[in-house]
Amino acid sequence: MTKIVGPSGVVIDINHDMATCLVDAGHARFVKNAAPVVAADAPTVPVQVGEPGQPAEAPQPLTPAVPPPPEEPPTAPVVAADAPRGNASREEFAAYATNLGIAFDEDATRDEIRALVSKE
Numbered sequence: 001m002t003k004i005v006g007p008s009g010v011v012i013d014i015n016h017d018m019a020t021c022l023v024d025a026g027h028a029r030f031v032k033n034a035a036p037v038v039a040a041d042a043p044t045v046p047v048q049v050g051e052p053g054q055p056a057e058a059p060q061p062l063t064p065a066v067p068p069p070p071e072e073p074p075t076a077p078v079v080a081a082d083a084p085r086g087n088a089s090r091e092e093f094a095a096y097a098t099n100l101g102i103a104f105d106e107d108a109t110r111d112e113i114r115a116l117v118s119k120e
Helices: 016-024 090-100 110-118
Strands: 002-005 011-014
Touching: 002 016, 011 016, 090 110
Parallel strands: none
Antiparallel strands: 002 011
8 A cells, every 4th residue: 555645635545556646647646754744724524434233324315406397287167258159169168057057967068068058
């Protein structure tokens, strides 16, 4: 094992071949003495280690950066204020009949509902 020091001043003890590659690339330099060299402003990073023999905690799922799109609200029934035109959809005639308080079967056709509302 070989000790090297990086630009932050932290001394690490790593494999000799890896240390040589880092020094040759200019990312670190060899440490001549065994005493660690730490820069005064080098940040300290706390390391949390679990209890020996305890299972590791499962990683927490990431929170998506973009919230999912809201669910589409249920569509409101078509409410006709005036009598629908003769070629209006079944839904328009059904809404008009409902507004007038006329009862009709759910499976009634447009023409059947139209006939009911035209009697009024």
